Amino acid sequence: MLTVSNICKTFNAGTVNEVRALRGVSLTIPEGAFLIILGGNGSGKSTLLNAVAGTFQLDQGKIELAGENITRWPEHRRARLIGRVFQNPFTGTAPNMSIAENFALAARRGQGRGLGWALSRRLMDELRDRVRELRMGLEDRLGNAIGSLSGGQRQALTLLMATWLKPALLLLDEHTAALDPKSADLLIRATADIVSRHKLTTLMVTHSMQQAVNLGDRIVMVHRGAVACRFEGADKQRLRVPDLLARFEEMRRREMLDESAAALLEKTYV
Amino acid sequence: MTLLLGALTIGLILSLLALGIYISYRVFGIADITVDGSITLGAAICAVLLIKHVNPLFATLAGFGGGLVAGAVTGVLHTKFNINSLLAGILVMTGLYSVNLHVMGKSNVPLLGADSSTKWAERLGHSWFRAPEVNVMGWLVGARDLAMLLIVISLIVAACLVLYWFFRTELGTAMRASGDNPQMIRALGVNVQRYCIMGLALSNGLVALAGGLLAQYQGFADAQMGIGMVVWGLASVIIGESLTGSRSLGLAIYGAVAGSVLFRLLVAIALRWGLNPNDLKLVTALFVFAALVLPQLLQRRKRAATLAKPQSQS
Numbered sequence: 001m002l003t004v005s006n007i008c009k010t011f012n013a014g015t016v017n018e019v020r021a022l023r024g025v026s027l028t029i030p031e032g033a034f035l036i037i038l039g040g041n042g043s044g045k046s047t048l049l050n051a052v053a054g055t056f057q058l059d060q061g062k063i064e065l066a067g068e069n070i071t072r073w074p075e076h077r078r079a080r081l082i083g084r085v086f087q088n089p090f091t092g093t094a095p096n097m098s099i100a101e102n103f104a105l106a107a108r109r110g111q112g113r114g115l116g117w118a119l120s121r122r123l124m125d126e127l128r129d130r131v132r133e134l135r136m137g138l139e140d141r142l143g144n145a146i147g148s149l150s151g152g153q154r155q156a157l158t159l160l161m162a163t164w165l166k167p168a169l170l171l172l173d174e175h176t177a178a179l180d181p182k183s184a185d186l187l188i189r190a191t192a193d194i195v196s197r198h199k200l201t202t203l204m205v206t207h208s209m210q211q212a213v214n215l216g217d218r219i220v221m222v223h224r225g226a227v228a229c230r231f232e233g234a235d236k237q238r239l240r241v242p243d244l245l246a247r248f249e250e251m252r253r254r255e256m257l258d259e260s261a262a263a264l265l266e267k268t269y270v
Numbered sequence: 271m272t273l274l275l276g277a278l279t280i281g282l283i284l285s286l287l288a289l290g291i292y293i294s295y296r297v298f299g300i301a302d303i304t305v306d307g308s309i310t311l312g313a314a315i316c317a318v319l320l321i322k323h324v325n326p327l328f329a330t331l332a333g334f335g336g337g338l339v340a341g342a343v344t345g346v347l348h349t350k351f352n353i354n355s356l357l358a359g360i361l362v363m364t365g366l367y368s369v370n371l372h373v374m375g376k377s378n379v380p381l382l383g384a385d386s387s388t389k390w391a392e393r394l395g396h397s398w399f400r401a402p403e404v405n406v407m408g409w410l411v412g413a414r415d416l417a418m419l420l421i422v423i424s425l426i427v428a429a430c431l432v433l434y435w436f437f438r439t440e441l442g443t444a445m446r447a448s449g450d451n452p453q454m455i456r457a458l459g460v461n462v463q464r465y466c467i468m469g470l471a472l473s474n475g476l477v478a479l480a481g482g483l484l485a486q487y488q489g490f491a492d493a494q495m496g497i498g499m500v501v502w503g504l505a506s507v508i509i510g511e512s513l514t515g516s517r518s519l520g521l522a523i524y525g526a527v528a529g530s531v532l533f534r535l536l537v538a539i540a541l542r543w544g545l546n547p548n549d550l551k552l553v554t555a556l557f558v559f560a561a562l563v564l565p566q567l568l569q570r571r572k573r574a575a576t577l578a579k580p581q582s583q584s
């Protein structure tokens with residue numbers, strides 16, 4: 001279970017480049033639940049995921065995962081609990097190392113690394129089986145450098161790496177956004193399969209309303225670094241793409257109103 | 271022949287330097303100039319201990335330890351204090367100059383009377399070949415020189431095997447990944463800063479090992495002996511890469527050794543043909559410059575060629 005309480009983050013505070021990326025976000029994902037984050041460009045979705053993963057320290061708020069207060073933990077320590085797939089296929093794998101070596105690294109996620117061989121016979125056998133399930137024909141190319149694969153293949157392998165040891169939380173940051181539609185579709189199917197099979201607690205960011213409607217059991221829409229609305233339970237099941245579009249439209253209209261109000265105030269008083 | 275043997279031996283000794291540079295430059299992408307100080311540190315510690323009649327093996331290992339510490343200091347400056355890697359290296363190298371003088375007590379320590387591995391080689395040569403000179407394929411070579419070469423070869427082979435093994439352990443694989451994609455390996459639970467410190471320590475340890483062996487081979491340690499060594503190591507690594515062509519781990523290690531030996535042989539030949547020893551460092555620097563720039567130029571020309579192609583077709 002993940003609990004995020006009232007977290008705030010301002011980048012470049014006190015400079016002209018100040019960005020209030022998170023303004024008091026709270027959310028909870030119960031054990032085994034699948035939460036989808038929706039939101040426009042620059043609304044703070046990645047920043048929210050990075051806050052949970054520990055890429056930076058928060059200005060305010062608290063994050064609890066699997067019964068531990070991880071708010072002050074450094075990123076590498078949180079890795080024991082968290083598996084991640086990034087938006088950019090280049091981020092999630094070590095390009096000059098072989099597929100097998102990348103998995104050997106993932107097989108020790110968050111654990112001590114000693115002087116035993118990284119590639120054991122047992123790992124290789126299990127690896128071949130689990131890579132075969134991806135149906136990409138990669139099981140015979142485990143010795144190849146992972147950098148030589150396509151984006152879709154790399155993302156699928158990264159997903160497998162992130163879940164090789166069952167994580168207390170799986171973080172997916174628009175992991176299909178950089179792929180062509182067909183690869184994206186395959187990857188989404190693999191994702192749904194792995195999440196349901198291992199009953200993973202999942203936090204996924206997407207810009208695709210289709211994915212938001214089809215996947216997951218709850219949705220949080222973020223806007224300008226804050227939660228705009230939430231759907232769960234029967235509400236989420238009933239939700240269709242046009243409903244979501246309408247919500248977006250409404251948010252945009254309200255924002256335009258805000259801006260015209262601000263302009264009016266500025267004209268009057270400044 | 272004796273000249274060839276000498277070049278081979280020194281080339282092999284300096285291949286430890288090349289392996290160290292391979293770790294800092296190729297694995298972590300850091301041009302670590304600490305090397306200039308740590309090779310001297312290894313030589314200084316080793317020489318001083320040898321004069322105090324410490325066992326040569328232990329003296330050499332102590333030099334290795336000194337290098338480990340020097341590299342770790344650079345790593346700490348770079349990662350914990352956010353100092354640019356080049357500057358961190360410069361700071362430690364500069365500091366080491368004084369440290370080395372303190373260790374040696376003067377700027378040059380001759381090993382005339384000391385019991386070093388060279389003496390050991392002399393005794394071994396005697397007991398193996400039972401003559402001051404040996405006939406190798408028609409050439410007469412000194413038994414001592416031959417024994418020394420054999421000792422150095424076995425040392426280097428051992429070092430390469432250990433390194434190859436290390437980089438295939440869980441720890442070593444994670445270390446390589448820290449250089450390859452720090453963001454990814456952090457997400458897999460590795461403290462990248464700590465691994466960088468360990469990597470630089472190991473790198474400079476190997477370099478100091480080369481320094482200790484070099485001091486024993488040439489019979490002295492000198493405060494100036496480290497100048498330009500980082501460029502020398504880079505040259506070896508680059509030659510090695512062009513020899514083996516591949517970035518696979520085993521080939522890379524082999525390449526660093528082969529590159530070092532080949533480079534030393536080339537230098538010996540050039541000196542024999544009348545290259546002024548004073549120009550050696552300039553030539554080495556120019557060589558590395560060319561090796562760094564040539565691939566860029568070739569790529570630019572290739573790109574220009576591919577851009578030009580569609581036009582020529584139309």
Ligand SMILES: Nc1ncnc2c1ncn2[C@@H]1O[C@H](COP(=O)(O)OP(=O)(O)O)[C@@H](O)[C@H]1O
Pocket residue numbers: 011012019020021039040041042043044045046047048
């Ligand atoms: N490391 C950073 N430094 C400065 N600004 C940042 C940083 N990360 C994100 N931002 C800013 O925070 C805002 C939210 O970004 P992000 O979370 O990446 O949006 P998205 O919802 O598209 O993923 C953007 O305005 C972005 O420019």
Ligand SMILES: [Mg+2]
Pocket residue numbers: 045046047174
């Ligand atoms: Mg984003």
